Amino acid sequence: MRVVLAEDHFLLRDGIGRLLTAFGHEVVAAVDNGPELLAALTDLRPDVAIVDVRLPPGFSDEGLRAALTARERVPDLPVLLLSQYVEPLYAHELLAGGSTGVGYVLKDRVSNGAQFVSTIERVAAGGTAMDPEVVSQLMVRKDRDTAMATLTAREREVLECLAQGRSNAGIAEALFITEKAVAKHIGNIFPKLGLPPSDTDNRRVLAVLAYLDR
Template identity: 50%
Template structure:
């Protein structure tokens, strides 16, 4: 799998490239700013890009802006945004701007090679990845009455794991439920949230957005 990395911190970028290479990925290009990343992708689109959320010149949200541009111009390229801090509003913006092949992960997760490589593969395959810490913070907000209030405790458990971008199989393993039981809970969640029958992938994304917005 081919990936590109954009981060203005040279040591972090080189270290990330090294661990990904050792894990079997091909690091096709590295960039120190968003403009260079977009140019690399335009010339030779990879399977996925990993981009820091704050880069030159303003160190605000250049990485997020680049992610939006990539979602528009290269929808087949997965985008994993890395952040040094839990910033839920940025995670929501990213997900809403591209409801598939997108992810938001804290930089501290890079230390867990398995979690990092899993996230890269999932966004490259069109999946959705949200850091568990971001999910927890969003879920902890005070809410007014919402469709989520109709869910049982177990249905909320299932939806919380789904919000991390996990498959039914992964939910089954995390919550120690049978695959058929998970399928039943997922169908019930869709029904209670008023998501009409259609492509399950789309309904999963809509369910997750409902959950994260509260």
């Protein structure tokens, strides 16, 4: 897996790079600002970009903007955002910028190297990986929506797991229920949200997040 990494803190950038190398992946570029990130993404066309949202020179949303511009030039370029903050707007904009390979992870919630690399690999493969806290805030913003209000407490838990990119087996394990029960809940969720069910995990996750975004 070829990776472009954008992080302005040297120690974190170096640490992530070493971690990826240890797991057999290649960091083809490691940059610390928005302009260099955009150039690296468009020139090198990596398998995945790991991007700090806030980069020099402005430390606002330079990383996100560079990633979105790159996705316009390289359609479906997988991007995993890293941030210290929960910013649902950033998740919205990333989802709007493409249909596959998106993720949003909070830095202080990364506590396991193997799991973090697995998350990166999932995004590189076209999957979705949204931090539970980000998903939670997306859902809170829609609490007053009539359709969301029709979901049961268990269906909301399943929906949150879907948005995190979990498989049916992963949801069953997380919620201590059977896979058959998970399938039943998913079958109930989509009609309530007015969304057609899909056999493709990534499409169903993106459909849920797209609904929450609108």
